[in-house]
Amino acid sequence: MRAAMKQVSGAVAAVPPPADHVVVKGLSKGFAGQPLYADFDLTLSRGSFVSVFGPNGCGKSTLINMISGILPMDRGSVLFDGRPVSETRIGYVFQNYREAVFPWLRAIDNIRYPLKFLPLSKAEREARVEALLASFDVKLDLNRYPYEMSGGQQQLVSIMRALVVDPEVLFLDEPFSALDYEMTLFLRDRLQHVLEGRGVTSLLVSHDLDEAVFMADEVLLLTKRPTTVAARIAFDAPRPRTADTTVTADFVRVKAECLEIFQREVRR
Amino acid sequence: MMFSRIGRGVQALVGALILIAIWEVVVVLRLVDPVLLPGPGDALRSFWDGLVHGTLWVDFSRTIWRTAASFAIAVVVAVPLGIVLGASERVYGAVEFLIDFFRSTPASAMFPLFLVLFGVGDFTKIAVAAFGAALVILFNVAYGVMNARKQRQLAARVMGAGPLRVMVDVTVWESLPQTFVGLRNGVSIALVIVIVAEMFIGSTDGLGQRIMNAQMVFDMPQMYAAIFAAGVLGYGLNLLFIALERRFVHWSGK
Structure with a gap:
């Protein structure tokens, strides 16, 4: 048996x-x-x-x-x-990042925000955030508020926020169309890099x-x-x-x- | 940047100095009866004496206390109520007329009613002022909640927030800039009503009563001093709320 x-x-x-x-x-x-x-x-x-x-x-x-x-x-x-x-578990990135991020939260707290809806301990949450930041590998002061950042940086925060929950499905609604070309290339590259091997x-x-x-x-x-x-x-x-x-x-x-x-x- | 800030301060000072200079000239040339318009020096001396030796400070603090009490009551009642009303456009639609009607009714017209309800004590003055301030705050909070950015609410929802969480985590924050408009208007309305109430409904203290008494005994320097004190109070409250707004709604307009 x-x-x-x-x-x-x-x-x-x-x-x-x-x-x-x-x-x-x-x-x-x-x-x-x-x-x-x-x-x-x-x-x-x-x-x-x-x-x-x-x-x-x-x-x-x-x-x-x-x-x-x-x-x-x-x-x-x-x-x-x-x-x-x-x-x-889904992640969603809006075209209009200005009205998608929460300006009353620091960038890092914006990224942490969706984790509070998952049954994770504080240590697990921090580990998730750390791992995500490491996989993006960008130099960015995340203690700033979104309005202190450039458009591309805000969208980057928005993308990180969508990915921190380790989504099964990721939705991207024209995420780069409000950004300049240089930033678009950079974000496409980062996104590709992070999605690699995740099976999202x-x-x-x-x-x-x-x-x-x-x-x-x-x-x-x-x-x-x-x-x-x-x-x-x-x-x-x-x-x-x-x-x-x-x-x-x-x-x-x-x-x-x-x-x-x-x-x-x-x-x- | 620094220079322009200093420049603006100087500019503001220039306006005040010009006004004082005109005042002095008018007094020196006796263009107005000196009994009605004492010189700025006399008024300033009266203000200073009142503060240091006299009872101006007592009246000043009574008016502050009444304004603060009425404002506190207004906030405690109007902010939660405004959030609830603003959360449902249907509910707000049902009471919109009432709010607009009473908001448009001069609060001073309510004095007799409040006198009948609460007598001639301190509470009547506080209650009328709270009533006037609460309506303005309620209106602004409700509109702040109703005009919260839909996309931020959607963003929270798509991340897994339920209706209550969306309200607490997004909508209330979104309404803060408009709420502060309401708070700033509310406190100045409370001050106006408190001063008027002190003038006309049986008061023994407060800036309104002081202005009225000085006028009745023709102590003009005293009257100008009290008016000036009321102005300082109003202006100070305005500055205080602008500072609070910068501190708590740091993202506003950015």
């Missing part, structure tokens, strides 16, 4: 977790009587980095807001390994096709409203990706393919 149990538990441990992580089924959402999403289905595999790209007004942000539970949907279900969002399923909304492709394992192209999936294009260039990645034949081909589909959808 005991041997049998052992065998069973051994067998369970050997089975890898299912590849499907996030499952969206029958999602519907309308604004002012106009359907934006009708019976929309989407499955994201575990640990993949998916960039969402599509025409203006197709509801890219709306989609990740509904999946992350920020915005209620009219109908449908979103499950993470079969569990609702309330039972899932990530969903990035971007309005910059280069960025969408550069960051992605897969580009999710959307149609005009009512929105459906136009195509899913894989991009499996090795990581860490650098500026050199953007001149490889593979990158150019994937980008061209995405652009063609995008333009076809815009014209439709």
Whole structure:
């Protein structure tokens, strides 16, 4: 009996977790009587980095807001390994970092904030924060208040705050679009570095096709409203990706393919 | 930076000196009956004597005490109530008219009512002042809560905060700049009402009563001294609240 149990538990441990992580089924959402999403289905595999790209007004942000539970949907279900969002650790990075960080808290306390919702001891929390800071490896005085920092530094704090809980799913809503180019390159690089090997399923909304492709394992192209999936294009260039990645034949081909589909959808 | 700060201080002083100079000229040239308008020197001497030898300090402290008491009552009642009302736009909508109506009613018009309710004692003055201040504070706190940045509330929610935590960790902080506007207006309204109450509802002390008495016996230097004391008090309270705001709402406007 005991041997049998052992065998069973051994067998369970050997089975890898299912590849499907996030499952969206029958999602519907309308604004002012106009359907934006009708019976929309989407499955994201575990640990993949998916960039969402599509025409203006197709509801890219709306989609990740509904999946992350920020915005209620009219109908449908979103499950993470079969569990609702309330039972899932998620991280969310807003485009407008100024109105996302808490200006009354020092940067370090902003980063610590979400840990208070996890059942961790004080020592465990501090260890988490330390580990995260070490993995980002940036020189930054985190005892300052957000308003004493540059925009890029504030967004960096915002990204750290999203990652400190060790999220199962990370949502990024145009996180770099309000930043200058230098800072964008730097943050993309840091984010890639930190996500490396963590297996976080990530969903990035971007309005910059280069960025969408550069960051992605897969580009999710959307149609005009009512929105459906136009195509899913894989991009499996090795990581860490650098500026050199953007001149490889593979990158150019994937980008061209995405652009063609995008333009076809815009014209439709 | 340093220079411009000094410069601004000098500038402010220049305005005051010009006013005093005009006052002196008017008195020296006897443009106004000297009984009605004593020189600035006489008024200042009366102020100083009142503070050091006389009872000005007693009246001053009575007025401070009444203003502080009424302000404290107003804060204790209005801040929690404002948060609760502001948290639900539907609830605020239901009482908005009442708040706006009483906020627009001159608090001095309520004196007779409060006299009937609480008699002629100290508490009546404090109660009317608290009433006037509370409405302004309530209004501002409620608006601060209602206008809290939605995205910060969302950010807290998405990190796992429940409604109460969002309220405590985000909304209350978000409302602080507007709350301080209410506190600053509230304390100055409390002072105004306390002074008026001291003038007209049976007082034996306080700056309002002192101004009134000095006027009745035509002791003009004394009257100007008391008016000046009231001005110092009002200005001091304003400075105090600006300093408190800088300290506690350091992120405001940044």
